[in-house]
Amino acid sequence: MWNKSRLTEGESRYSSKKTDDICSEANDEDSGRTLSMSRLKCIKYGLDMKAYLFLLVLVPMCVFVIYVHGPKITSFLRPLWEKPPKSFHDIPHYYHENVSMENLCKLHGWGIREHPRRVFDVVLFNNEVDILKIRWKELDPYVTEFVLLESNSTFTGLAKPLFFSANRGQFKFVESRLTYGQCPGRFRRGENPFIEEAYQRLALDFLLKQAGIQDDDLLIMSDVDEIPSRHTINLLRWCDGIPPILHLRLKNYLYSFEFLVDNNSWRASVHRYQSGKTKYAHYRHSDDILADAGWHCSFCFRHINEFIFKMKAYSHFDRVRFSHFLNTKRIQRIICRGENLFDMLPEEYTFKEIIGKMGPIPHSYSAVYLPSYLLENAHKYKFLLPGNCLRESG
Incomplete structure (x- = not known):
């Protein structure tokens, strides 16, 4: 009876193969079965201490990077889910001071009128006193009526002073042609700021009718x-x-006329008014756009506290993700470097455009073809001209 249990000569009860490979044993034992505790032990056995440390460091680091740079990541990936808007029909713009108006109209394919149309300039005012004066001085010769509405509330529901009312004395040159209105704020904190903005723009329609x-x-x-x-x-x-309806393509500046971003500001528009149809709004109204028609100077303030006020008050206030964004030294440093106040990437629709505009805006040292009142009063508006990035604290 020993023949079944007898070991052949030289044979041992222990195999020459390794027997401490629990994964192999688990695979043999569990063949054809569902995952068992043996396999779980096998997985655990395969993870050494370095792997645990790696995961403990990597996961929090990824969470932190997404928290801090999330908007940058989504902005950079924007071309993956959002297509660029329909292209405008660009109308070439012809002008020279020594060319007659009849010839200028003809160059654009238009006729000449016996009498010029009346012009109404309508704005929703926040706190841009310096820019408003430059604007109205630029348009003064040709505007029939200036219409301005301001509110005691920001778009984000914060109380604000009536800045125009307090500085109205600076605008006596338009007083006889000024229709001024105040719109009481609703002060609904936490509401989408674009709702308050639309409410105030609607009030402009009524004020415009009062202007005649x-x-x-x-x-x-x-x-x-x-x-x-x-x-x-x-x-x-x-x-x-x-x-x-004709949109105006404006040169797009940031902080001053030293930092030219591009020539693609398009929201400004001119309308031939139609009763019951024309509504005041700040979006795309048509496909026609006139080239090189003016200037857009965003965040062009004299005082640092004006930057802070707008950052907290305007419709995109959610871009102020951290309190240090409002630090005065940080804001001053960013202005002089031509960087982004909100630490964001360029808002473009293709990777080529995003990459091309990454980094600080190049300095421009040209002050040619700017509003005449600005240059005539350069000593007063020095902060808007090249080489003068330092701001007053306010």
């Missing part, structure tokens, strides 16, 4: 810092056959 606008009058729809050039408005008021 009539059909075929020209209506300029743009924010205070989107300034059409005076010769653009003179062209449109004299020419016959212009589009009923």
Whole structure:
């Protein structure tokens, strides 16, 4: 009976193969079965201390990077889920001071009127006193009525002073042609700021009617810092056959006329007013756009506290993700470098455009073709000209 249990000569009860490979044993024992505790032990056995440390460091680091740089990541990946808007139909812009208006209209394919249209410049005012004066001085020769509305509330529901009312004495040169209104804020904190913005823009429609606008009058729809050039408005008021709605392509500046971002600011528009149809709004109204029609100078303030106020008050206040964004030294440093106040990437629709605009905005040392009042009073508005990035604290 020993033949089944007898070991052959030289044979041992222990195999020459390793027997401490529990993964192999687990695989043999569990073949064809569901995952058992043996396999779980096998997985645990395969993870050494270095792997645990790696995971403990990597996971929190990834969470931190996403928390701090999340908006940058989503902005960079924007081309993956959002297509660029439809292209505008660009209308070439012809101008020279020594060319007659009749010839200028003809160059654009338009006729000439016997009498110019009336022009209404309408703005929703926040706190841009310096830019407003430059704007109104630029447009003064050709505007029939200036219409301004301000509120005691920001778009984000914060109480604010009536800045225009407090500085109205600076604008006596338009007093006889000024329709001024105040819109009481609703102060609904936590509400989408674009709702309050739409509410205030709707109030502008009523104020515009009080100003006496009539059909075929020209209506300029743009924010205070989107300034059409005076010769653009003179062209449109004299020419016959212009589009009923025409967007204006403006040179796009940031902080001052030292930092030229691009030539793609397009929200400003001019409308031939139609009763019951024309509504004041700040979005795309048509496909026609007139080239090189003025300037957009965003965040072009004299005082640091004005930067802070706008950062907290305007519709994109959610971009202030950290309290240190409002630090005065940080803001001053960013202004002089031409960097982004909100630490964001360029808002573009292609990777090529995003990468091309990454980093600080290049300095421009050209002060050619800027609003005439700005250059005539350069000592007063020095902070808006090249080489003068330092701001007053306020």
